[in-house]
Amino acid sequence: MLSKAQIKYIQALQHKKYRQKSRQFTAEGDKIVQELLRDGRVLEVYATADWVEEQQVLLAQLPSLRLEVVEPPLLKQLSALTTPNRAMALLDIPPAAAPGPLNGTIALALETIQDPGNMGTIIRIADWFGIPQIICSPDCVDAYNPKTIQATMGSIARVQIIESDIIPFLQQANVASYAATLHGRDITEFDAIKEGILLIGNESRGLSDAVLEHCTYRITIPRLGGAESLNAAVAAGIICGRMLLG
């Protein structure tokens, strides 16, 4: 049974301040928890009896996992989401790291992404395209926000999230960088790239001039219709779809 202190602790992890202090986070949702369990990094699971029953094959492979069967009303209390799920997992936030060398890989760099859903969706896109690291400017929304984690659909376990100022990262990486803008070179003019940095900026303002000055190319998704802009995560997806696949 969960103690009052444990319940309070799990609820506190909805807030960035407590996540940063304890270096732990929660993930909610049937599919996400299953994926994270397969990945072997889950410390504890809180789930309804029916979910535990359904997942007994998976759970039997994880004898050291701490599992708490909880009643739906308690799970609802623990949940950070308006539509609570049947399972929730507790995990460690990986230790903070500096950006690694690209060594023939692609990195995404995000400047001031504010929407947790967009952040999570971009992490999922990176995972789909095999992008190992995402560099987030310190003013991006926290990647371990419960809404972000939900939008990653489990991809948070496979993509390294690194907080770093963008300009020093670009200077140190010393590879070609491609900045998503509204008035740059048509993405269809480029061949597929094997190594480089793709940059996506804030939802309303895009990338800052300071960052743009340090980028090799400004690139643009050709607009054939009337919309003023695209959603930041969709733009990231379209750019990956062109720049990585050719």
Added chain:
Amino acid sequence: MLSKAQIKYIQALQHKKYRQKSRQFTAEGDKIVQELLRDGRVLEVYATADWVEEQQVLLAQLPSLRLEVVEPPLLKQLSALTTPNRAMALLDIPPAAAPGPLNGTIALALETIQDPGNMGTIIRIADWFGIPQIICSPDCVDAYNPKTIQATMGSIARVQIIESDIIPFLQQANVASYAATLHGRDITEFDAIKEGILLIGNESRGLSDAVLEHCTYRITIPRLGGAESLNAAVAAGIICGRMLLG
């Protein structure tokens, strides 16, 4: 001043049942309301005094617009969103129409898209790529849902939304159709298309077998990493970015 009956009416439009009965909907948000006003289809605006002051040049061009200056607490009461905006517009839902002939255009067909944010984001993608019509299966989330409208960022005014069963539409259109699946032909194998139907299915189940049987091609975004799937709106964006731009 808004009467109690008007307030009740605007609030009722948060619900699909009332939108369908009255054939009207509301749109919220500074930028969206501005875009819709420029498009000339707004019937009434409810906005705070500071927003009206800021937009006086735009509003002066619309002498027949009915404008109500409201206090922020009342706007909050009218709002369907958790973070209410400074302006809200009332518009007519366009009359229901049958799918038009493609005549050298691309159409999107959506089967059972359930998330209002995805629906709105897909409408915005269609607008960006100049896709004039979106065919929605009758069990899609309502395109005039307040969360959908917000995610369209004004694009709702430029893309025709048509409710129709997908299979009769495919049969009648009689052009090549491209179904997004997880195990189809690599999208990079195709040249840019000028006419045709791109199909996107439900967020968890994808397209139904019944619809797939009526499609010319099954297409797939190549997966280079570990994610099981992509967000439906992101997939729609990547597919448009390849199939329309070549």
